[in-house]
Amino acid sequence: MREEGRRLCHRTGYRWLVRSIGFAARTKCVDSRADGTCQDGGSRVPKASVKAIDLDRTGLSAEDAAERIFRELIAGGPEYEVGLQIDGGRMTPALELAPLKAEVGARTGGPAVLLVSGGARGVTASAVTELARAERLRLILLGRTPLEEEPIVCRGIEDDAGLKRALLEQVKAEGAAVALPELGRRVQRILMNREIAANLQSLRELGSEVVYVPADVQDTSALREALRPIRAAWGPITGIVHGAGVLADKAIADKSVEQFDYVFDTKVGGLRALLAVTEEDPLALICLFSSVSARSGNAGQADYAMANEVLNKCAQAEAKRRGPGCTVKSINWGPWDGGMVSPLLKKHFEQRGVNLIPLKEGTAAFVAETSNANGPVEVVIGGGSADRQTLIEGAVEKEWSAELFLPKQPLPPWLDDHRIGGKAVVPAVIALDWFVRAASAAYPHLAVLQCQNLSVKKGIVAGENGSTEKRLILTCRDRSDGLAQATLSFELRGADGQLHYTADVEMGIKAEVAPTCRAAESTSGGADWGWSLSDIYDRNRLFHGPGFRVIRELTGLVDEGAEAIFWHDDSTAWSLREGGIDPAMIDGGLQLARLWGLRTFGEPTLPTTIGSYGAYGSLPEDRPVVCRIRSERRGRYKTVSQLTWLNEAGEIVAELRDVEMHIVANHGKED
Template sequence: MVDDVPETASAAILLGALTEDTSPTRARAVSRAALAAARRLAPRATERGGLLVTVQDTGGDFGLDGGDPARAWLGGLAALARTAAREWPLASVRALDCARGGRGPEQIAEVLVTELTVGGATPAVGLRADGSRVVPVPVPAAVVPDVDQSRVGPGSVIVVTGGARGVTAAAMRAMAEEHQPYLALIGRTELVEEPPGLDGATEEADLVRSLASSWGDRADGPPSPAELAAEARRVLAVREIRATLDDLRALGSPVRYLSVDVRDEAAVAAALDEVRRDWGPITGLVHGAGTLADRLLADKTDEQFDRVLDTKVGGLRALLTATEDDPVELLCVFSSVAGCFGNAGQADYAMANEVLDLVASSQRITRPDCLVRSLAWGPWHGGMVGPALAERFERAGVPLIPLGAGATAFTEEVTGSGAATRVVLVAPGTLAAFGVDAAPDEHAAGR
């Protein structure tokens, strides 16, 4: 075993997620190291092929039963493998979930060697502690309305990250229209007044021109194009947030906006204390915050990984820690199909969303009275999908989820019942829901 993958290597088996240290901090370090190893392997794997095997212990079924909540934070490596398989068509890539189950290193090593030598080419395989072998497969899962125990109503206090802009805002409008809960929206943008003279500018290009004219005589010199573009985007973001707040109030929901970086646990805890003081205990969480930093594995940086993973995974951790003593009846996280299937250029995003899926499954066990949903969305028509990315999806034949249809699907899910926590939503028109199950696989005998 080595700590680092040499740049000359053509094969790597990543064992870091078998660690006995299950803390979220350790899990983050394991995921970061795994991505760094894949980055070093990427140039040769892209050109000549090779081998990448990720190994984790999340119960031997990729965390589907949620039976070991502490290990859920280690679940991102499978999504790294799925993404690598898409970026390296010449390589052999596999993801294994091997439950340790009290077995020693020698026994685990024997199980892994057996799987790698006679287990075939199945991309993802779970190896349970009892010797059984399972393969995760998507299965249809109908939405069943929960008519007797709605978790959302006029008295509910729902905390929402990323809910003031984009697709999460559309979902909140649908929730407010139907249920009128109290909504506390958390976002990083500060609601400061925009510079004067911009009322007639509604597009980024118009704002840049107006700002260039009004800022031309600054004492410290004219602004750079990058500064102008950043200020224009900030102005548009503030306008969008204010419009969302106005819409939610008009639909009957008391609403407040808290300018907080969801990655800052102390700041999140303080903000939620403020919500409790004014509105009472928190009864629901919707974690929609996210960011992209798309690059192929060979070009992915640690800084990009940190930003993407900490927003999704660190943000969820902050919310769960801050609400341990609240009567939370609804937990909904906005995940992505990138985690379920991998997506070229989005290794960090896929890993983050896969962790969200596993943590959601574990929360169903630790919070038995809470309705838990992890919505693995396909691409929406809006939000982080800008014109360039939308065009790329169109060329690839991937339809976008219309805002209205996605928002309706969200409300149906958070008022539904049933045990499934992982859902894939595909657009348009035929918004289909799939749970993810672990089917027994008899391919390898004697295990």
């Protein structure tokens, strides 16, 4: 596992580095059937919890190792794969958007001699052809299809139906018979032979030398024998491209052992054979065609996902073993616009919002990766742009939960300094912070784009005098494509089942440039507030203690809104915690909305709903922040406000939209 950190998009394609970061949350589940249902055919709720734990046992007793595994299973994160370090650290693979470099470095010496499995047809052939445009190669292409002369009656006929008619007429003329499935197989062999011949011709026209070897990529003995005369003519092999692969998509319950082996062994057994027959060769390149399903899984592809993840791990091991003299890549491809994606499947992908990799962009990405000796070993490449990044069919829905405990005495500032009617009450912004942190823990490689529809169902009051620990249950219905998008629906309940808060969090790859935000017009000036800071904080207009007192100056008041300057001091420094929302600063906006309601209508309010929260930059820690609100009263008991936070440069760094605050009778009225 490695840490990388670059973020850029490449035209209509995009690519992720696999990196590692640590976090904590709870376990999530995966579906067991291709259609997302459980084996009983009923609910789509997953019934299996799946996790791979890589534990460094250096110096650990069996009991200590068991304890660490137990803690991970009970309270670990919702990801599938985790590494537990000897120092107590916790690492998990994550993905980060990264630049795709397209420079091709000049190779020294003669032309590279590449051994390519699956390279005579499909996307592997297209990728190798693109590489041949950049440099002269010597190519050994392995394929399962033997080259045959096609029947004379088929020459000049291009369409499938015409070929079948010609073959059927020939069979009839010979007084024989043929079953329709066999007729279809003969036509398929003719079309595959034509494709191979055309690809070989294209490569030769580009200046490369090509030998086609019809062989089973898993047959080490046959490969060794076939390579003898080629080595004698061309010298040692200098690179491997392993593109061979097959599919047999079915739910695990419906898949036979033979089908599993067919899919798994083509990838894994094929790689084993390729490495075996080149063990004495000075390899400068190993490029493996893996799949995005290895990173995220895919319904019906347990065998394919497993095989490709083995390729990923083998690539990491080979890179470490061989050192900088060999460029090793494992490319986790999303679905291509071609290859194994039929027109019917392409239409299905489009309907599901899955982006196919255009052939031109995909082959360019292959060339870029194979020439990038200093880049990461394992990458994910898909089609589409940065704002449309679904890589694999559909999203898998999971459920997971976590326990939270309100602390005992002494209470922290976020609880002790938020008292309503003398009772310590969890602020709405703390619930918002919990949801954002839980989402970030579940998907550390994604950014929180928005927290929406935060609703206060019933306030959370700490135990009497804070003397007892209060238990809360955070549950999440989690829908994610496993890579670039996630939607999490949260509920926060008490131990008694009482629903306190709900919210939805949207996550994705954050763009380099912040989205254009709705700029709030300045409301500085206007009417005089007529209140000092002591008036608002010490005379019950606001009930907030020192830990939430971020308002430093009331600078504007109009009928439609207000403006104030916020600033942190030592009392509010608790709020400056990494990975959250800066609760004190966000709560300051709610305080300003409450003050506007008091000043305009003479009625105190409390927040009940936040339409959405968005962050587009970091709230300054030691500099002033301007908060502007636009508010209106709706009906007799409710105000609705739009809140915006701006840094000194006037850039919007955070927003709350559609904040509903309801009038609270006999609470916090002016003296």
